[in-house]
Amino acid sequence: MAKLTFDQLLEAGVHFGHLKRKWNPAMAPYIFMERNGIHIIDLYKTIAKAEESAAALKQIAKSGKKILFVATKKQAKQVVADLAGGINMPYVIERWPGGMLTNFPTIRKAVKKMSSIDKMIKDGTFDTLSKREKLQITRQRAKLEKTLGSIQDMTRLPSAIFVVDIVKEGIAVKEAKRLGIPVFGIVDTNSNPNDVDFSIPANDDASKSIEVILASLCEAIKDGFEERKIEKADASAAEAQEAGEDDETPRERKSKARKERVAKEDEQAINAAVASKFIKEDEE
Numbered sequence: 480m481a482k483l484t485f486d487q488l489l490e491a492g493v494h495f496g497h498l499k500r501k502w503n504p505a506m507a508p509y510i511f512m513e514r515n516g517i518h519i520i521d522l523y524k525t526i527a528k529a530e531e532s533a534a535a536l537k538q539i540a541k542s543g544k545k546i547l548f549v550a551t552k553k554q555a556k557q558v559v560a561d562l563a564g565g566i567n568m569p570y571v572i573e574r575w576p577g578g579m580l581t582n583f584p585t586i587r588k589a590v591k592k593m594s595s596i597d598k599m600i601k602d603g604t605f606d607t608l609s610k611r612e613k614l615q616i617t618r619q620r621a622k623l624e625k626t627l628g629s630i631q632d633m634t635r636l637p638s639a640i641f642v643v644d645i646v647k648e649g650i651a652v653k654e655a656k657r658l659g660i661p662v663f664g665i666v667d668t669n670s671n672p673n674d675v676d677f678s679i680p681a682n683d684d685a686s687k688s689i690e691v692i693l694a695s696l697c698e699a700i701k702d703g704f705e706e707r708k709i710e711k712a713d714a715s716a717a718e719a720q721e722a723g724e725d726d727e728t729p730r731e732r733k734s735k736a737r738k739e740r741v742a743k744e745d746e747q748a749i750n751a752a753v754a755s756k757f758i759k760e761d762e763e
């Protein structure tokens with residue numbers, strides 16, 4: 480994973496916080512100074528907290544679990560769709576459906592409805608419907624795709640959620656906390672970092688700021704995937720080797736044991752001959 484640098488964050492405007500009058504006192508440890516009425520975030524602390532989050536997310540990915548990304552604000556939508564989608568993680572970039580986590584079975588029913596419509600289209604049932612019915616179903620499918628299409632493969636609750644703006648996505652944060660799901664988030668100077676388990680102090684309003692941090696975290700998640708693949712491959716190879724050894728027939732095992740016994744006897748004979756030679760030389 481490529482580590483974030485001070486210059487990289489500075490160039491992306493990660494250090495720009497909100498106006499002083501909008502600050503949350505809980506963010507005081509992460510504020511470097513005030514300039515022209517705007518709080519400036521301490522980028523060294525941003526780097527430290529980002530690395531801490533990256534390490535935790537990497538372990539979650541390494542265990543094969545899902546992380547749900549949430550960002551419904553305009554400047555973050557496409558960034559999250561590209562980066563989270565690029566590593567096959569579920570994400571929500573439209574309106575957060577109330578009960579997405581706390582009422583997950585209902586959400587899954589809606590997703591299954593979308594799959595049922597796809598099945599109708601595939602098996603030809605859709606073609607037997609009237610134009611009006613087709614139009615209604617098509618509109619319903621489009622609506623479901625827009626809100627739930629990005630979580631279609633999320634068959635169970637995520638092991639963690641990542642939130643770009645914890646104030647705007649307050650409902651998502653509360654649902655996750657209620658279920659004991661770890662919350663990672665970008666926290667600006669108007670946020671309370673204590674509301675999430677892993678906070679990254681940074682500008683959550685600029686697309687470049689969001690992108691540079693998210694890209695680093697997604698890279699860590701990708702590394703976790705790769706390590707998981709390597710470990711699984713090594714485990715499979717070890718199992719295959721062990722199975723191969725167990726596949727020996729009784730005759731092969733007997734032959735192998737006989738060869739080992741003969742080799743051992745030959746070794747003993749050679750050692751005895753060498754010892755006898757030394758004894759004879761000493762006597763002379």
